[in-house]
Amino acid sequence: xxxxSEPDEPPQYLVARVKDALANDPRGGELDIRVxxxxxxxxxxxxxxxxxxxxAIATVVGELLPEFDLHNSISVTDMSEDPAPERIE
Amino acid sequence: MIRIAAVGxxxxxxxxxxxxxxxxxxxxxxxDLFLLAGDLTRVGTEHEAAVLARxxxxxxxxxxxxxGNHDFHSNEVGAVHRVLADAGITVLEGGTRxxxxxxxxxxxxxxxxxxxxxxxxxxxxFGEAEMKSFIQHTKCVADSLRDALDSxxxxxxxxxxxxxxxxxxxxxxxxxxxPFLGSYLLGEAVDAVGADLVVHGHAHAxxxxxxxxxxxxVRNVAQPVIRHSYRLYCLDGNGETGPxxxxxx
Numbered sequence: 001x002x003x004x005s006e007p008d009e010p011p012q013y014l015v016a017r018v019k020d021a022l023a024n025d026p027r028g029g030e031l032d033i034r035v036x037x038x039x040x041x042x043x044x045x046x047x048x049x050x051x052x053x054x055x056a057i058a059t060v061v062g063e064l065l066p067e068f069d070l071h072n073s074i075s076v077t078d079m080s081e082d083p084a085p086e087r088i089e
Numbered sequence: 090m091i092r093i094a095a096v097g098x099x100x101x102x103x104x105x106x107x108x109x110x111x112x113x114x115x116x117x118x119x120x121d122l123f124l125l126a127g128d129l130t131r132v133g134t135e136h137e138a139a140v141l142a143r144x145x146x147x148x149x150x151x152x153x154x155x156x157g158n159h160d161f162h163s164n165e166v167g168a169v170h171r172v173l174a175d176a177g178i179t180v181l182e183g184g185t186r187x188x189x190x191x192x193x194x195x196x197x198x199x200x201x202x203x204x205x206x207x208x209x210x211x212x213x214x215f216g217e218a219e220m221k222s223f224i225q226h227t228k229c230v231a232d233s234l235r236d237a238l239d240s241x242x243x244x245x246x247x248x249x250x251x252x253x254x255x256x257x258x259x260x261x262x263x264x265x266x267x268p269f270l271g272s273y274l275l276g277e278a279v280d281a282v283g284a285d286l287v288v289h290g291h292a293h294a295x296x297x298x299x300x301x302x303x304x305x306x307v308r309n310v311a312q313p314v315i316r317h318s319y320r321l322y323c324l325d326g327n328g329e330t331g332p333x334x335x336x337x338x
Contacts, residue, residue, distance in 0.1 A: 026132075029100075029102075029131040029132040029159065029162065031159075032293040032294065032313070046293070046294075046313075047293070047313045048100075049099065049100055049101075049105060049108060049312065050102075050104045050105055050108060052104040053100075053102070053104065053131075077312055077313055077316055078316065079108070079109070079112055079312075079316070079317055079318045083315065083317035083318070083319060083320050083321055084321075085092070085119075085321035085322070085323055086320070086321070086322050086323070087322075087323045087324075088285070088286055088306050088322050088323065088324045089325070
């Protein structure tokens with residue numbers, strides 16, 4: 001995979017290209033991951049449904065931005081607790 | 090009392106097998122109807138739909154779905170639709186499904202929906218062909234929803250869609266992306282003919298509860314919002330007593 005960043009490229013453009021890659025990379029298909037680039041780090045947050053999805057996203061971003069420190073705060077939705085019902089009135 | 094279980098944005102992929110099934114064991118006992126609010130797959134492949142269909146095998150309550158934008162991504166929407174239908178799931182796009190439970194009839198009108206934004210800050214059917222096409226699609230879908238909902242003669246009427254019909258349930262999302270998350274035209278269509286509940290997904294960072302300008306309950310059941318395998322809503326139908334709105338836990 002081609003690295004995305006060019007020297008001194010504004011982080012806004014990098015964020016847009018990372019999000020585009022997360023949508024279109026075959027390992028991604030994710031539109032709702034929040035991506036922030038600050039200092040030397042790329043920070044990921046949001047939630048996905050499986051641990052494998054979380055790891056795949058980190059792999060994609062790590063390949064795109066190898067020179068950045070990757071901070072993966074993406075959570076995996078925990079469905080272990082049964083939901084409480086709501087009465088609609 | 091009619092009991093409706095609902096979830097959206099399950100985003101099923103090859104790695105999702107076994108993630109939902111264990112939580113559906115109680116569904117038959119606690120719900121009369123199961124609604125799936127779109128984005129059922131990760132990128133809309135036939136294989137992903139098959140993984141979900143296998144997961145839902147054994148659910149005996151009627152299951153009604155709409156598709157979402159992810160389900161269109163791989164241009165296999167026909168196959169996705171077929172796989173789900175073969176598994177006994179009713180997939181709606183401008184159609185209806187009526188279910189009877191405990192003396193109450195429930196009608197579901199379903200569409201995918203589309204974007205465009207909300208009154209005062211929305212796209213217009215004006216200018217370039219691409220822009221006209223965008224908004225005309227939303228208008229077409231909203232008309233289809235209104236007609237389907239209006240055709241129902243049931244005790245309880247539910248509007249099922251993927252995109253959001255109101256802004257309330259987008260609270261938490263970035264304001265800039267609201268036009269890609271839904272359209273007021275969907276809410277307007279529901280308010281024009283009435284419903285007892287609107288269920289949608291799509292807005293992962295949104296809020297579960299809202300209400301249309303006409304006073305109809307709206308619930309965003311995107312799985313990242315509800316953080317459960319499904320949510321359970323109980324509605325009075327024709328006033329007869331029936332099974333209680335029991336906590337599945």
